[in-house]
Amino acid sequence: MRVPALLAAGLLAAFVAPAAAQEHVHQERAAYQDPWIKGTPADPSEEWLIAFGGRMYDQWAEILDQNLPARTHVSYPKGGPAKGADTWRCVECHGWDYKGADGAYKSGAHATGIKGIAGMAGADPEAVVTILRNPTHRYTPDVMPDAAARRLGLFVAKGQVDTTRFIDPATAKFKGDPARGKAMFQNLCATCHGYDGKAQNFGSTSAPSFVGTVAVEDPARLLHKIRNGRPGEAMPANIWMEPETLANLGAYAQTLDTK
Structure with a gap:
């Protein structure tokens, strides 16, 4: 059986120069993973858009290749347990169970008294975007572009689950x-x-x-x-x-x- 030249070279590298071979594999993996991580399908499904919004709920700045604002969010409660950049993360206030003060974050290291997003499940995603832009949240278009805000809105409206x-x-x-x-x-x-x-x-x-x-x-x-x-x-x-x-x-x- 004839071994393709590229495969043969890869096998040889793996035996002769393991470190170099591993670096080659890492580069090849990055070549197809980076577009998958940072890119957008030509025709994205609603599920893809919702999951994108779910990752934004987790860490939107990472998704958008931005740095979170260094200052504490102006609407974050005074004396709250978090400071600085973390106060701009959705999950930091509303919790992984989406219930905020009515869920796991009613006490402990993340307790702020802020309500969750569960009440917006089933809402119009555009209504969520309006809330993101309001004076309380302050996610202006220069902080969170419209397309990204719509994906986050879609997650809040259609991507939540009742963790119970x-x-x-x-x-x-x-x-x-x-x-x-x-x-x-x-x-x-x-x-x-x-x-x-x-x-x-x-x-x-x-x-x-x-x-x-x-x-x-x-x-x-x-x-x-x-x-x-x-x-x-x-x-x-x-x-x-x-x-x-x-x-x-x-x-x-x-x-x-x-x-």
């Missing part, structure tokens, strides 16, 4: 079957996160945070990222998955090591 469908609020456990979620994690998620969920550290060396850590400590955050992807990363948005599948995957993630 997936997560028991009393126990913070996913309402799923970990045995069924295991097959999905090992065949899909492990590609990037490893079979033990520890291939990527979202924290630091001294305070690591892995898939299992997030699943146990902040399951709504995990659910949001599974459905919408992670800003600036080649993580697939699984917004198309059935609720039962998402719950199974979350239940398995909660069995993984947290440290």
Whole structure:
């Protein structure tokens, strides 16, 4: 069997110069991942637009290749736990469960007393954009362009889920079957996160945070990222998955090591 020249060169490089071969693979991966991360389909589906908006809810400046404003948002409560750039993130005030002061953020390190966005589920996306532009939110077109604001509005209107469908609020456990979620994690998620969920550290060396850590400590955050992807990363948005599948995957993630 004849081996194509490009493949042969790659195999040779892998054996003769492993470091160089790995760098070549990294460059090739970036060549197709960067347009996927930062680009837009010629004919985007509504689900793609919603998931884009979901990533903006997480970290809109990362999505738009901008820096968050350094100053604390003028509407952020005085004496609130956050300061500076983080106060411009939607999730910092409204929570991963979208319920704000009525959900997980009613107490603890993110408590501000600010209501969530759950009341805007099913609203006209343009009404959400109007709210983003108002004097309270101050996401003017020079901060958040119209096209991006519409995608965020679409997420708020059509992309929210009631987290209690997936997560028991009393126990913070996913309402799923970990045995069924295991097959999905090992065949899909492990590609990037490893079979033990520890291939990527979202924290630091001294305070690591892995898939299992997030699943146990902040399951709504995990659910949001599974459905919408992670800003600036080649993580697939699984917004198309059935609720039962998402719950199974979350239940398995909660069995993984947290440290």
